Amino acid sequence: MLVARVVPDVAGIDKAFDYVIPPRWATTVSIGSLVRVDLNGRRIGGWVVGLGADPPAGIQLRAVAKVSSAGPSAEVIELAEWAAHRWSGRLATLLKTASPDRMVPVIPRAPDGADPALDGVEEFAAAAFGRPGVTLVRLPPGADVHAFVLAAAATGDAVIVTPSVGEARHHGATLRRNGGRVYLAGRDFSQAATAGSVIGARSGVWARVRKLSAVLVIDEHDEGLQEERNPTWHARDVAIERARRAGVPCVLVSPAPSLSALAVADHLISPSRADERRGWPTTRVVDRRKEDPARGSLFSPQLVDLVRSGRRVLCILNRKGRARMLACAMCGELARTGDGTGLMSEIEGALQHEATGETRPLVCAVCGATKLKRIRLGISRAAEELSSLVGEPVAEVSASAEGLPPNRVLVGTEALLHRAAAADAVAFLDFDQELLAARYRAGEQAMALLVRAARLVGGKQKGSQSEILIQTRLPDHRVVRAAVRADPGEFAAEEAAIRRAAGFPPFGALAEISGAPAAQFVEPLQSRLDVDVLGPRADGRYLLRTENADHLAEVLASAVRPKGRLRVAVDPPRV
DNA sequence: CGGACAAGCTGA
DNA sequence: CAGCTTGTCCGG
Numbered sequence: 001m002l003v004a005r006v007v008p009d010v011a012g013i014d015k016a017f018d019y020v021i022p023p024r025w026a027t028t029v030s031i032g033s034l035v036r037v038d039l040n041g042r043r044i045g046g047w048v049v050g051l052g053a054d055p056p057a058g059i060q061l062r063a064v065a066k067v068s069s070a071g072p073s074a075e076v077i078e079l080a081e082w083a084a085h086r087w088s089g090r091l092a093t094l095l096k097t098a099s100p101d102r103m104v105p106v107i108p109r110a111p112d113g114a115d116p117a118l119d120g121v122e123e124f125a126a127a128a129f130g131r132p133g134v135t136l137v138r139l140p141p142g143a144d145v146h147a148f149v150l151a152a153a154a155t156g157d158a159v160i161v162t163p164s165v166g167e168a169r170h171h172g173a174t175l176r177r178n179g180g181r182v183y184l185a186g187r188d189f190s191q192a193a194t195a196g197s198v199i200g201a202r203s204g205v206w207a208r209v210r211k212l213s214a215v216l217v218i219d220e221h222d223e224g225l226q227e228e229r230n231p232t233w234h235a236r237d238v239a240i241e242r243a244r245r246a247g248v249p250c251v252l253v254s255p256a257p258s259l260s261a262l263a264v265a266d267h268l269i270s271p272s273r274a275d276e277r278r279g280w281p282t283t284r285v286v287d288r289r290k291e292d293p294a295r296g297s298l299f300s301p302q303l304v305d306l307v308r309s310g311r312r313v314l315c316i317l318n319r320k321g322r323a324r325m326l327a328c329a330m331c332g333e334l335a336r337t338g339d340g341t342g343l344m345s346e347i348e349g350a351l352q353h354e355a356t357g358e359t360r361p362l363v364c365a366v367c368g369a370t371k372l373k374r375i376r377l378g379i380s381r382a383a384e385e386l387s388s389l390v391g392e393p394v395a396e397v398s399a400s401a402e403g404l405p406p407n408r409v410l411v412g413t414e415a416l417l418h419r420a421a422a423a424d425a426v427a428f429l430d431f432d433q434e435l436l437a438a439r440y441r442a443g444e445q446a447m448a449l450l451v452r453a454a455r456l457v458g459g460k461q462k463g464s465q466s467e468i469l470i471q472t473r474l475p476d477h478r479v480v481r482a483a484v485r486a487d488p489g490e491f492a493a494e495e496a497a498i499r500r501a502a503g504f505p506p507f508g509a510l511a512e513i514s515g516a517p518a519a520q521f522v523e524p525l526q527s528r529l530d531v532d533v534l535g536p537r538a539d540g541r542y543l544l545r546t547e548n549a550d551h552l553a554e555v556l557a558s559a560v561r562p563k564g565r566l567r568v569a570v571d572p573p574r575v
Numbered sequence: 576c577g578g579a580c581a582a583g584c585t586g587a
Numbered sequence: 588c589a590g591c592t593t594g595t596c597c598g599g
Contacts, residue, residue, distance in 0.1 A: 010576050013597090041578070578597095585592100
C-alpha cells in the first residue's frame with residue numbers, strides 16, 4: 001500500500017498527515033504533487049512531501065481524493081523544508097511559492113537529442129560557472145550583466161534570479177533572442193520543468209528544472225530578493241543552499257556585494273580599479289554643513305546650477321518615516337548620539353535618542369551653540385520650491401502615483417529610482433536620512449540607492465554630463481566615500497568591521513520577536529549564554545541574537561511557543 | 576483554519 | 588439550567 005505524507009494548504013496547520021494513494025494514481029503521484037484530501041470534514045489542497053510503503057500503526061488512513069497537479073520537484077521540497085527551519089516559518093507558505101500558478105496535469109517529456117548550443121558566451125562570464133561553490137562577481141553598475149545570464153543558460157538547466165519581475169522578463173527575452181531555451185518562473189512552470197533554464201524574480205529560486213546545472217543571482221545586494229512577509233526568506237541564501245545541495249556552481253553578481261555574500265563566497269572576482277572607476281558615474285558631494293544655515297534649504301547652489309543646466313535631473317528625497325532631524329543653527333552640525341550613529345530628537349527641553357535613551361542638553365556638540373533648528377521637508381514642498389527656483393514646473397513622484405510625468409526635473413522618493421528609465425543626473429537632496437537611518441543595514445541600503453542611481457545615469461564612458469550629486473552633512477561617511485572613489489570594496493571592509501564588533505549579521509544572526517506573547521516567549525531565553533536578548537523596545541518587540549543562522553534556527557525551533565499570535569522574523573530586513 | 580467540545584458567565 | 592461566549596484541542 002502506497003502512503004503519501006501530505007502537508008495541507010491551510011493556514012494554521014503546520015503539520016503533515018498520511019493518506020493512502022489509490023492504485024490508479026500510484027504512477028501519477030510523486031513527491032511534490034498537489035493533491036486534494038479530506039481533513040477533519042473538509043476537502044483541502046496539499047502537497048505530497050513524502051512517499052512510503054508502510055502506514056503508521058493505529059490510525060485508519062483516508063485515501064487521497066484527487067491528484068490535481070504536478071508540483072515542485074523532490075529537490076525543491078527538501079530545500080523548502082530546510083528554508084522553513086532556517087527562517088522559522090511554515091512549510092506550506094514556501095511550498096505555495098514553489099508551486100505552479102496554474103494546474104499542470106503532467107510534466108511533458110524532455111525533447112530527444114542534445115540541447116541547442118548557445119553562441120556568444122563570453123569567456124570571463126563562463127569562467128565564473130567553471131567551478132562549484134559560491135563565486136561572487138563584483139561588476140560595476142555600468143557593466144553588462146547579461147553576459148552572466150547567457151553564461152548561466154549555457155551550462156544547461158540553470159536557475160536565474162533577478163530582484164524584480166521586470167528585469168527577469170527583460171533578460172529572458174534577450175536570452176531567447178540569442179537562441180537560449182529559457183522560461184519565466186511561475187508562468188511557464190511545466191516547460192521549465194521539462195528542459196532549459198528558468199529566470200524569475202525572487203520566487204524563481206524555487207523553480208522546478210529538469211536537472212539543475214547552475215544558479216545565478218543578479219544584484220544579490222538588492223532588497224527585492226528578500227520576502228517581506230513571514231517567513232522572510234532571502235533568495236540569495238536559498239540559491240546558495242540549492243546550488244550546494246546539487247553540487248553545482250552558484251554565481252552571485254552585484255556592483256556592491258552584500259556583507260552576507262562576501263562572508264560565504266568561496267571565490268571573489270573583482271574588476272580592475274580602472275574598470276570599476278569607469279563603471280561608476282562621477283559623484284559630487286555637497287557638504288551641507290557649509291551652507292548658510294539661515295537659508296536652511298534643501299537646495300544648495302550646486303544643486304540649483306545642476307537643475308538649471310537643462311539636463312534631465314531626478315531629485316531623490318526619502319521622506320518616509322517621521323524622522324525629524326535637528327541641526328545646529330550656527331554650524332549646521334546634526335544633533336547625533338555620542339558615537340555619531342544615531343539621530344537625537346528634542347524631548348522635554350533636552351536632546352534624546354529614542355532607541356537607547358541617551359540624553360544630553362540642547363547644545364550643539366561641535367560649536368556649543370544652543371540654537372538648533374528642525375529640518376524636514378516632504379517631496380511636495382520640495383517640488384514647489386524647486387519649481388520656483390528653476391522657473392519651470394517640477395513634478396512630484398511618489399510610490400502611489402502611476403506612470404512618470406514628462407517634466408525634465410522630477411522630485412520623488414526612492415520609488416522614482418525604480419520608475420525612471422534614464423537620467424543625466426540623480427541628486428540626493430538629503431542623503432543623511434539614508435546614512436543615519438536607525439537600521440543596522442542602513443549603510444548597505446544607502447549603497448543600493450547609489451547603485452540604482454548609477455545605473456540610471458550610466459558609467460563615466462557615457463560622457464562627463466552624467467553625474468550623481470549627494471547633499472550631505474556627512475561627506476566623510478564610508479558610503480559617500482565609496483561612491484566618490486567608485487570603491488564599494490573599501491566600503492564593505494569598513495562596514496564589516498562595524499558589524500563584526502556589534503555581532504550583527506553576517507557575524508551573528510538576528511530574529512525579531514513581536515506580538516502579544518513576545519515577552520513570554522523570550523523570558524526563558526534570557527538566562528541562556530548562547531542567546532542575547534535585546535529589548536523590549538518601546539513597541540514591545542525583542543531582538544534575539546545568536547552566533548549564526550543555524551544556531552538561531554535551532555533555538556527558535558526548540559523554544560516553547562506560548563499561546564497567542566507570536567511573530568518571529570528571522571533576518572529582519574529593517575531593524 | 577474551522578469544527579467539536581468543555582468550561583465559564585448571565586439572567587430568570 | 589438553558590443559552591450563549593470564550594478557550595483549547597485536533598485533524599491521517
